[in-house]
Structures are given as structure tokens and as C-alpha cells.
Amino acid sequence: MATTSQPDANLTGTNYHETIILAEEIHKYYELGETRVHALRGASVEIARGEFVTIMGASGSGKSTFMNILGCLDKPSSGRYLLEGVEVSSLSKKELAAIRNRKIGFVFQGFNLLSRTTALENVELPTLYARISKAEGEKRSREALALVGLGDRITHFPSQLSGGQQQRVAIARALVNRPSILLADEPTGNLDSRTSVEIMDIFQKLNDEGLTIVLVTHEPDIAQFAKRSIQFRDGKIRRDERNQNRPLASEVIKNLPALED
Amino acid sequence: MDLLAILRIAMRALARNKMRSVLTMLGIIVGVGAVIAMLGVGQGARQTMQEQIQAMGSNLLFVGAGTVTRSGMHMGWGSTKSLTYTDMLAILRECPAAHAVAPGSSSSGQVVFGHDNWATRLNGTEPQYFDIRSWSFVEGSSFTQNDVEMSANVAVIGETVRKNLFGATDPVGQTIRINNLPFRVTGVLSPKGTSAAMGDDQDDIILVPLTTLQKKITGQPWLRWIMVSAVSRQGSYAAQQQITSLLRDRHRIREGDDADFFVRNLADMADVADEASRVMTLLLASIASVSLIVGGIGIMNIMLVSVTERTREIGLRMAIGATEGNVQQQFLIEAVVLSLMGGITGIIFGLGASYVITQALGWPVLISPLVIAIAVVFSMAVGVFFGFYPARKAAQMDPIEALRYE
Ligand SMILES: Nc1ncnc2c1ncn2[C@@H]1O[C@H](COP(=O)(O)OP(=O)(O)OP(=O)(O)O)[C@@H](O)[C@H]1O
Numbered sequence: 001m002a003t004t005s006q007p008d009a010n011l012t013g014t015n016y017h018e019t020i021i022l023a024e025e026i027h028k029y030y031e032l033g034e035t036r037v038h039a040l041r042g043a044s045v046e047i048a049r050g051e052f053v054t055i056m057g058a059s060g061s062g063k064s065t066f067m068n069i070l071g072c073l074d075k076p077s078s079g080r081y082l083l084e085g086v087e088v089s090s091l092s093k094k095e096l097a098a099i100r101n102r103k104i105g106f107v108f109q110g111f112n113l114l115s116r117t118t119a120l121e122n123v124e125l126p127t128l129y130a131r132i133s134k135a136e137g138e139k140r141s142r143e144a145l146a147l148v149g150l151g152d153r154i155t156h157f158p159s160q161l162s163g164g165q166q167q168r169v170a171i172a173r174a175l176v177n178r179p180s181i182l183l184a185d186e187p188t189g190n191l192d193s194r195t196s197v198e199i200m201d202i203f204q205k206l207n208d209e210g211l212t213i214v215l216v217t218h219e220p221d222i223a224q225f226a227k228r229s230i231q232f233r234d235g236k237i238r239r240d241e242r243n244q245n246r247p248l249a250s251e252v253i254k255n256l257p258a259l260e261d
Numbered sequence: 262m263d264l265l266a267i268l269r270i271a272m273r274a275l276a277r278n279k280m281r282s283v284l285t286m287l288g289i290i291v292g293v294g295a296v297i298a299m300l301g302v303g304q305g306a307r308q309t310m311q312e313q314i315q316a317m318g319s320n321l322l323f324v325g326a327g328t329v330t331r332s333g334m335h336m337g338w339g340s341t342k343s344l345t346y347t348d349m350l351a352i353l354r355e356c357p358a359a360h361a362v363a364p365g366s367s368s369s370g371q372v373v374f375g376h377d378n379w380a381t382r383l384n385g386t387e388p389q390y391f392d393i394r395s396w397s398f399v400e401g402s403s404f405t406q407n408d409v410e411m412s413a414n415v416a417v418i419g420e421t422v423r424k425n426l427f428g429a430t431d432p433v434g435q436t437i438r439i440n441n442l443p444f445r446v447t448g449v450l451s452p453k454g455t456s457a458a459m460g461d462d463q464d465d466i467i468l469v470p471l472t473t474l475q476k477k478i479t480g481q482p483w484l485r486w487i488m489v490s491a492v493s494r495q496g497s498y499a500a501q502q503q504i505t506s507l508l509r510d511r512h513r514i515r516e517g518d519d520a521d522f523f524v525r526n527l528a529d530m531a532d533v534a535d536e537a538s539r540v541m542t543l544l545l546a547s548i549a550s551v552s553l554i555v556g557g558i559g560i561m562n563i564m565l566v567s568v569t570e571r572t573r574e575i576g577l578r579m580a581i582g583a584t585e586g587n588v589q590q591q592f593l594i595e596a597v598v599l600s601l602m603g604g605i606t607g608i609i610f611g612l613g614a615s616y617v618i619t620q621a622l623g624w625p626v627l628i629s630p631l632v633i634a635i636a637v638v639f640s641m642a643v644g645v646f647f648g649f650y651p652a653r654k655a656a657q658m659d660p661i662e663a664l665r666y667e
């Protein structure tokens with residue numbers, strides 16, 4: 001298995017030590033009538049620009065809840081979250097919308113594509129709310145779809161795409177506004193192992209170009225492609241370690257058997 | 262986000278539920294259509310009325326027998342034995358503003374020609390009546406002053422009477438029977454059409470010499486009306502005053518008592534007719550606006566349903582960067598597109614309806630571009646007003662909760 005010679009040093013032009021995400025003692029409760037569900041119980045994490053982090057953990061351990069907070073979609077019940085040094089709780093709704101639009105790309109666990117809307121239009125959606133022209137938005141959307149290997153399916157509706165293809169549309173949509181952070185909640189959950197590795201290849205390449213990636217997965221095979229692995233249990237971080245011997249997805253693909261057609 | 266993109270999204274959302282969108286628009290279509298049709302017909306009626314009053318002669322005055330109460334109702338119209346032929350002569354002699362006069366008495370008659378018969382209004386007058394009213398003849402001519410002196414059995418008929426009794430036959434010189442008396446037809450009057458003010462057919466009439474009517478048909482020496490033409494248009498107000506004081510004098514009516522006659526000048530009649538059509542238009546417009554409000558509530562209802570149905574879509578749009586303003590704008594524009602499309606359809610239907618109605622009545626079609634512009638603006642306003650609350654509701658959703666909505 002091929003490994004990168006210098007695991008964390010091949011970042012060009014990015015300051016590795018600049019903290020981009022800083023979460024401190026994040027708690028999240030859900031009030032359900034009498035009972036209170038404690039989804040996060042003091043999760044703290046610091047992520048630097050240019051990192052590639054995977055989050056693993058049992059179902060219900062709070063991974064999606066944590067991702068939603070990192071993605072500025074949800075607010076913690078207590079604790080501090082600083083994005084690029086800015087306290088997120090101090091931002092207005094409009095500023096949060098702009099961050100979700102331009103700074104963060106989010107791949108939802110359930111894809112959340114608009115039905116009756118083509119793949120291309122789904123990917124274009126974030127560009128409509130960014131200050132770029134329609135033509136530029138369409139160009140970027142086509143590029144993003146080509147990047148995830150769906151260049152030939154752009155006029156298909158989500159119902160005409162397989163689960164894996166839908167997932168790739170969701171990834172293209174998260175990338176289309178060229179965010180600096182990609183948050184992906186199980187982006188390879190529905191994919192066969194070969195396609196999963198292809199997606200990880202894309203992620204590794206984007207990461208090499210400076211994109212910070214946080215990705216939730218259940219599969220240790222997938223997690224190994226990242227530079228750092230975080231383990232969640234019961235709403236807390238149980239383990240946080242750097243991956244040694246990180247394989248290159250592009251190398252791994254070569255050794256996988258081609259799909260029979 | 263540019264307007265074109267929002268419009269595209271709105272059109273697509275509406276096209277997704279075509280039937281529902283059309284049904285929702287129906288209220289606006291009916292409301293706007295009704296307003297346009299009513300304004301069109303109303304304007305046509307007003308124009309026609311003014312033209313007809315003008316055509317009668319702008320310096321015309323009408324003196325009628327009977328009392329006019331303060332509320333404008335006349336009492337005992339015609340049955341009052343107050344106006345006489347000598348009153349008429351006195352008007353001509355003593356009112357300097359009066360230029361010409363014609364006496365009139367009315368009855369009704371059963372007219373027979375061959376096997377056809379027809380019930381119509383029967384008026385007795387003198388030949389100058391046709392000059393005063395500037396009413397010309399399409400065939401033949403008026404009876405003469407000599408006919409009046411002789412109480413001759415001659416008659417002038419209106420177009421409607423001609424159509425019903427003669428068909429293609431030339432009526433001039435033919436003998437008809439009015440209330441069983443033979444009359445020779447001397448002329449046919451040019452058609453005047455339906456009176457827009459009164460709604461009656463002005464061509465359904467027969468005119469005979471006054472003396473003939475008085476002696477041979479009604480047996481009454483009284484006049485029912487006197488038609489007066491003033492020396493000029495401005496002179497008609499002076500004439501009105503002169504005639505009023507003259508006749509009050511002659512009829513010995515004391516200061517403060519109601520007169521047993523009334524004098525109208527055409528300018529007044531035009532005002533009355535105008536007022537009537539204005540009140541009518543106002544009434545119809547208020548009915549139409551109720552329908553617009555109902556239509557607006559329909560839009561609000563459907564928009565609320567749509568917002569609920571599309572909760573997940575709203576959540577997603579917010580999650581990928583739509584601001585509250587973006588979401589609000591989108592739903593507001595959807596409501597406006599809905600109401601505007603209804604409005605435009607309504608305008609088309611309204612134009613069609615008013616065209617059909619005015620054509621049937623022979624009136625001009627009059628719809629000013631301003632009215633159409635107002636209808637467009639109004640239907641947009643309905644969309645904004647009734648779309649605001651649903652759009653606000655959509656904009657205030659929490660993205661993460663909206664995304665979880667089942
Ligand atoms: N809106 C909510 N209301 C109530 N409880 C919630 C809500 N969202 C999440 N939870 C609870 O919070 C806990 C963490 O949920 P979360 O979705 O973060 O888990 P997860 O780690 O992403 O699981 P999975 O791997 O299955 O996706 C769960 O026990 C869940 O039941």
C-alpha cells in the first residue's frame with residue numbers, strides 16, 4: 001500500500017497552524033416534553049486550516065449534531081464556537097447565511113436534493129445566493145459535476161439517479177461556491193468501495209489544494225485516507241489522533257479490481 | 262439573487278400545481294374581469310348618454326306638467342292639469358331667452374297596418390318639434406302646421422314602429438290605424454337608438470299633430486310638456502329662470518309652495534345622468550373589490566399551503582446560503598405572479614365581456630389604457646398584500662428544523 005512520504009507536510013501555500021475551527025465544551029440538549037436528550041456533552045476540538053479530519057462513532061453519538069453546529073446550521077446549548085477566530089453566536093442571521101453560502105460547503109447525511117429539479121440546477125442552487133452571474137454559476141456547476149464524475153448526468157432528476165449519484169450531486173453542490181471548509185456527513189455511506197475511494201481521491205486532491213475537510217464516516221477504510229481521526233462516544237470526543245501511514249487514494253484505486261460492466 | 266432567477270423559480274413552482282394555481286387565480290380573474298367589464302360598459306353608457314343629450318341640442322329645455330319634490334321624484338306626472346297651450350305662447354312671447362317652443366301631449370296607442378299590429382307611445386306635437394330636437398327624417402317629412410290647424414289624421418313614425426309594421430314596404434303614404442282611426446304616414450324619423458340614460462327605445466314612437474291627439478284620441482286640452490330651445494347654450498339657464506318665474510306667476514303659486522310644473526335644462530339632465538352612472542359604477546366597483554379580496558384570501562391560503570409543503574426546500578435553501586430576505590422575496594414574488602396572471606387573464610375576459618355587451622347595445626367600447634394599468638397595479642398589490650404573511654412565515658423558519666420537517 002502506497003503511503004505519503006511526509007504525511008502532513010505536502011500543503012502548499014497554506015499556514016498549517018492557523019486555527020480555522022475552534023469548538024470548546026459544546027453541549028447540545030433537545031427538550032422533548034419531560035425528557036431531555038443530551039446529544040453533545042462537552043465536545044471540544046481545534047482544527048487548523050488545511051486539515052483533513054474524519055469523525056467516527058456509533059450511531060446516535062452526536063456526530064451529525066456536531067457537524068450541524070460546525071456548519072452554522074444549529075446553535076450549541078452552551079459552549080463556544082469560533083470560526084476563523086469569530087464567535088459564531090455573535091453573528092447575525094444574514095452573516096450566518098453568507099458563511100453557509102460561501103465559506104462552508106455542507107454535504108447532508110440525507111443529501112437533501114430538490115426533487116423535480118435537475119442535477120445541474122441542484123448544484124447551481126448555492127450560486128443563486130452568491131454574488132456571481134448566472135453564466136458563471138452554471139459554468140462552475142458543470143465543473144463541480146465533472147469533478148465528481150457526473151458530467152454526463154446533468155439533466156437528470158434526483159429520482160432518475162442512483163443513491164451514489166445523488167450523493168455525488170450533493171458533494172458537487174457543496175463545492176460549487178469554492179468554500180474553504182467542506183463539512184460532509186457520511187458522503188460515502190451509499191457508495192460501493194471503489195466509488196468511495198474515488199470520492200476520497202477527490203477529497204485528498206481538494207485538500208492538497210488547501211481545502212479544510214471534516215467528514216463523518218462509519219468505515220475505518222475511508223477514515224484512513226484522512227490526516228486525523230476523531231472518535232465520538234456519547235456526545236464527547238474519546239479519541240483524537242493523527243493518521244500515520246496515510247494511503248493515497250489515487251494509488252489504492254489502481255490496485256482495486258475494475259468494475260465488471 | 263436576480264429577479265429573473267426568482268421569477269423562474271416562481272413559475273416552476275406554480276406550474277407544478279397547474280390546476281391549483283388556476284383555481285387560485287379564479288378569484289382575481291373574476292374580480293378584475295368584473296371591474297374591467299363594468300368600467301367598459303359604464304364608460305360606454307356615459308359617453309352614449311352624453312352624446313344623446315348633446316344630440317338633442319345643448320340649449321334644450323323641457324317643461325313638464327306635475328310636481329317635483331325635493332328628492333327629485335315627480336308626482337302626478339301627466340295627470341296634472343296645469344300646462345296649457347297659452348302657457349307655451351306666453352313663454353315664447355315673454356321669455357327673451359326662449360328661442361322656439363313646441364307643445365306636447367302623450368298617450369299610447371295600438372297601431373295596425375294590414376295584419377300587423379303594435380303597441381307604442383303616441384305623442385302629439387307641432388312640426389317645429391323636429392327642428393328643436395334636430396330630429397331628421399329618413400323617409401318623407403313632417404306633417405305641416407296646416408295639418409295641425411285642420412287636426413288632420415297624419416302621423417310620423419319612428420324606426421322601431423316602421424320595422425314592426427312595414428318590414429320592407431315603404432311606409433310613406435300608407436294608411437295605418439291608430440286606436441281604430443285611419444292615419445296617413447308622412448315620414449319616418451331617423452333612428453336614435455336606445456336611450457342610455459333611461460334605457461328606453463326612443464324609436465318606438467308615433468307623433469301626430471297636437472290637435473289631432475287632443476281632439477280625437479285623449480279628448481283633453483292640457484299639455485303634458487313643452488319643449489323649449491334657448492337662444493344659446495349659456496342662455497338655457499336664463500331661460501330656465503324666466504320660464505319658472507313666468508309660469509309660477511301665471512299659475513298663481515305662492516312663494517314657498519311647490520310648483521305644478523318643472524323645468525329641466527339639458528345640462529342638468531346630463532349631470533343627473535352622469536351622477537346615476539357614477540353611482541352605478543361605484544356600486545359595481547365595490548362588488549368587484551369584494552371579489553378581489555376573496556381572491557386575495559384564496560392566494561394567501563394557497564401560499565400558506567405551499568410554504569408548509571415546501572418546508573424542506575426552504576430549509577435547504579437557507580442551509581446553503583439563502584437569507585431571510587431571499588426566501589421572503591421568493592414567496593412574495595410567487596404570490597404576485599399568481600395574482601398578476603389572474604389579473605391579466607381577468608383584463609382579457611373583462612375586455613371581451615364589455616366588447617360583447619356594448620356591441621349588443623350599439624355603444625362605443627371605451628377602456629382607457631389607464632384603467633388597464635390600474636387593474637395591473639391593483640392585482641399586483643393584492644399579491645403583495647396577501648402574499649406577505651405566508652412569505653414572512655417562510656422566511657422565519659429555522660433552517661435545521663425545516664430540514665428535519667417530514
Ligand atoms: N431534533 C432532535 N430532537 C431530539 N433529539 C435529537 C434531535 N436530533 C438528534 N437528536 C438526538 O441526538 C442524538 C445524536 O444524534 P445525531 O443525529 O447527532 O447522531 P449521529 O451520531 O449522527 O448518528 P448516525 O450515525 O446514526 O447519523 C441522538 O440520540 C438523537 O436521537
Ligand SMILES: [Mg+2]
Binds near residue numbers: 064065109185
Ligand atoms: Mg448522523
